Amino acid sequence: MERSLSENGSSGTYGSSEEEMSITKGPWTEEEDSVLFDYITVHGEGHWNSVARYTGMQTFILRWLNYLRPNVRRGNITLQEQLMILDLHSRWGNRYYTSSSSLSSLVFILEHAEHLPGRTDNEIKNYWRTRVVKQAKQLKCDVNSKQFRDTLRFVWMPRMLERIQAQASSSGQAQTALMSNVQAHSDPCGGATATATASASDAGFLSEASSAADVHAQSLSDSGASYSLMGGGSWCSHGAEEGYGRVWEERNNGYSEIAGSGFGGVDMWTEENICFLQQQLADDL
């Protein structure tokens, strides 16, 4: 194999043009993974700093971060994680190169949420692109449009929350956490707060969510108020980053309890749900 790591200073052997000519591409073999794993075990992750400057080292780093690193989780993104992704993305988007607003920051947050460790940027990105962006295209809607974002925030996310709650009910898990988190509450910032009605039947929920979406999408999005996902301590956002650390800490308690309950892997992008989304988008026009 041509991928190699060596001890001496210019260790990333991808560095020289000669060697780059013979770089192996494509899927990693078990043997390669094993070599890389051993290397990190011996040298530690900190060693990246001294070798990462060499072209191609990025390949090793990515393999480690996205695959080999302990606690990395792959596949089967839970509803809770999907909800988090949508929530955070609605707040921060996927803007470039700022320390507080990128997908990597999102990963950072996921990793520091006690019960949602190990999701990688690649995975989140893939979810966003293969699911969300794809559905937006199917709906003939610009994923970055205000209309789509509002629909996600005020219709889709409450619907996901509803599903999570339904799962919790059926499994008898996390009921307390959800019931305390998913309920109407006043917004101390003075604005209205969109809420999912946890006890609604599906049909009932649809109409309630619809009207809620209509009202809130109109009345809230311009003012900067946000749909409140988890509201142990209710919160509002006037500008994306303001007070986020504190808010996250409070909200994360809710996430953690629910995420810890262990259900997930539910596909929200069913025909029924997409039709529903389509209806919402049509109504907004």
Add this chain to the structure above:
DNA sequence: AAAAACATCAACCGCGCAATT
């Protein structure tokens, strides 16, 4: 049962900002 179409995800690429010289 086989082929085609589609979906997913790991891996790689290249751009542009930030830091350094």
Add this chain to the structure above:
DNA sequence: AAATTGCGCGGTTGATGTTTT
């Protein structure tokens, strides 16, 4: 102040797996 280098990011590709015809 300008040029260079490094780094982090989102975008894209291609392999693989799954579903549909």
